[in-house]
Amino acid sequence: MRSLFAPLLERLSELGRRVRMLVRRERFDRELEDEMRLHREMKEREFVEAGVSREEAHYAARRRFGNATLLKESSRSAWGWTWLENLAQDIRFGLRMLRKSPGFTAVAVLTLALAIGANTAIFSVVDAVLLRPLPYENPSRLVWVTEHFAFGPSTVVSADFPAWKDRNHVFEQIGAFGGTSGANLTGAGEPTRVSVTNVTTGFFSMLGVQPIAGRTFLADDGKQGQEHVALLNETLWRNRFSADPRIVGETIRLDGTSHIVVGVMPAGVRYPQADVWTPLALDAEIFSPHSPRWMMLAVVGRLKSRVEISQAQADLQLLTQEMDKEYPPQAAQFRGRETVEVIPLHELLVRNVRSLLLILLGTVGFVLLIACANVANLLLSRGIVRVREIAVRAALGAGRLRLVRQLLTEGLLLVTIGGMLGSITGLWATKILRQLIPASLPADVRLDPRIFGFSAAATALALFLFGLIPALIASRTEVNETLKEGGLRLGASPGTNRLRGLMSAGEIALSLILLVGAGLLVRSFLRLAEVDLGFDPHGLLIATAERPFTAAFDSQQHAAFFQTSLDRIRNLPGVKEAALTQRYPLGPPHNATLMLRIQGAENFRPPQPISVTEISPDYFRVMRIHLLKGRIFSDSDVASAPEVVIVNEALARIVFGARDAVGQHINFGGPSAPWKEVVGVVADVREDALEREPVPEMFVPYLQQPSFTMAFVLRTESNPQMLLGAVREAVQSADKNQPLSATTTMDEVIAKSVAPRRFRMLLLGLFALLALLLAVIGVYGVIAYSSSQRTHEFGVRIALGADRRDILKLVVRQGFKLTLVGVSIGIGGAFVLTRFLSSLLYGVSPHHPLTFAGVATLLMLVAFAASYIPARRAMRVDPMVTLRYE
């Protein structure tokens, strides 16, 4: 045994001795010196005794010892700590050098911190959204399934779902959800509006999400004759029920109907999004092809192992085509040409942000490159200034490797400080970037080893790019040449100068690309602000009242409620006008129909879904929507009067073309619905989004076609928000159980609708400006440095009679050449790259010539300014002063 461990023990005690030496190395040095001094003195005496003069002996002894420092060092190096001591020495020296030039240090560290920070922040979002798997069980097998019809949104018609569920050959499990709506949650406390989504009973267990209290749905939940049950979202449970676990088994009322709470789902379940989930049992009427109304479903499935997505797609396509036969003849209009699409669930959830995130990642990558080039330039300039110092070191015997190591250490220090600062700011910035994460994606920015790994990698790249290259170049110093030159006209080799020029041209190119990108986004934003909304949004308050949607839907009662509330609101002080509408512009989605028929044109089929909005007569007046033809509704258009309809310009154009729309009769409620007379044509309004062209629309009086959800729109005298309390009181004086939802101003609605675009624009603009700033510093640095190098030359030129303006031109031309190269490369690059932005642009081509020209001009001007300052300095060179230095 002992013999086995002996070598190990020996090793250990040897290590112990080494460490002891490291800890007490100062004492060690002193002792070694004492020891050697004794030796030297004894040697000296030996010489004296041999008859040498005292002085001779002293020197002889010293000679025998040779270089005492070297001897000491080699004695020390036996202990194996040289590398550590060298490193400590390099770091100390590096820190001293950095402290000695605080301006340089600050610029370099800040540049790096900004670039690395931006990269860390963007990457942490990319990591959360694109790289991390969904927090579900075995998420790679989860797919999203949809049907595409010849028209309208992609969705799954509920009547197709049972066939998919029972007859597919490709899924382990398949689930669906849909019918997302609002409900008034009443009972304890203030009535609240909550969102409710119906999910099939196996949905959560398919995802592998566990409830935090109670249970998820059982197979029988939701079937006819069973008690109503519901699952609560953790967020609602905390806010509304103070996280009381006893809620499980209690009864809540949704639109007046009792539901027993069976469980609470964690807030992390963001798909499907809802405050409350209720079961969707397959015996519901909506699952029959003969049902009068189907539901739009979203379908998710878990693929069997070894089943490919394409197999699943083919299998479901076949099933859906078989289903076509089971639909009644009326459905033929949209059956027969549908296609099924299957994609990974993760792809569905991130597809809206993927390209944006990749663009941002590319952008911050560019910023990092620019920052690296910039700091490399700075270091190179310093390396050139220090060429003499380096030559002296080399002459005193420093090896090239040792020199590179020392210069690299300085770079390492900068990068480390910059990297640490950057990571901290970056992680802080992720708070702002969080809004890039889609709401339905169950992911959040998390501190992740990968994020630190990325920061470290970015930092290492930076170190390599600008630490190593300058170090290698500087260490190649020709000792003899440098020392001979005497130190005054030391200059960079032409190669170094070319490298520096190339780097700043590259910086200009990269920042031009970013500026063009940002410019295009700004341009899009401006174009959007110019869009004619079709109504006047200022001073408009909106408050929505969603009536309980119950089986006993008494339209007269609801209409009376809305009329009473509206009258009370109208009489509130500060309210100029008020109206009702089932839907307001840029608000919740439309109700749309494909059943539009025209009297006298029986074969007419609408080419796209047509939205229908129920309004009170003065809606157009309150919104300032222009009437183009005919009349608007009046108070006499009541339920008992002849049915009327108003269409917008787009509908009049698409449906009636050159004919006059006013006076035509249309209907859209099925073959038995009564004809409605078109009484007016109003101007188009941007309903869905500012960037979306107006769609064909119809408006009907809400008294003739009641709706259970109506929004009050109020034109107010001053700040609309101040009236909110009074409006709520007015509404609740008509029905004390009626909550208001989506209370907002129209200005806010618009701001919110452009917020993502605005955020993208600001983000990209910020990065582009950062890039511009860095590039300008780069150009300035190169020109300032090279003209300071040429001071002597300028002095000679002036002495020989050159005009000072010639000197100015000389310097500015150098900067101009550099910029021109950068701008040309940049324009080429931007031309290739901006097409990746197309999806983010509005009303502007990715190759918009004005933006390109504008940005190029801007860069030329800024670069001109950056080279003009050093040029002025060069112009004022005093030939006497410079030549005297000879």
Added chain:
Amino acid sequence: MPREEIPPGTLDLLILKTLARGEEMHGYEIARSIQRVSEDVLQVEEGSLYPALQRMLIKGWVKAEWGATAENRRARYYRLTAAGRKRLEAEVSQFRRVVQAITRVIQTA
């Protein structure tokens, strides 16, 4: 008598053997001792003596303690350890083998 450089690799052996005679010695004494015993043929370079001593300290072959010389001056005295004694035996036998081998090669000329 011309002085010879110490053949490479044998300095450790010489130092260990010198200390093996039982006395504690400081660096100068070690160098003197080697010179004297070799009848002035072997000359220890100070430039290699001290690094060698450091190496042996790390390996644990020798131990060092501060003491006073006859003239009451501070000096570091080196002493052989048990591990050093073992090492000496190994080095001696290895050296012998090498010398015998070299001798054979020279004699069969």
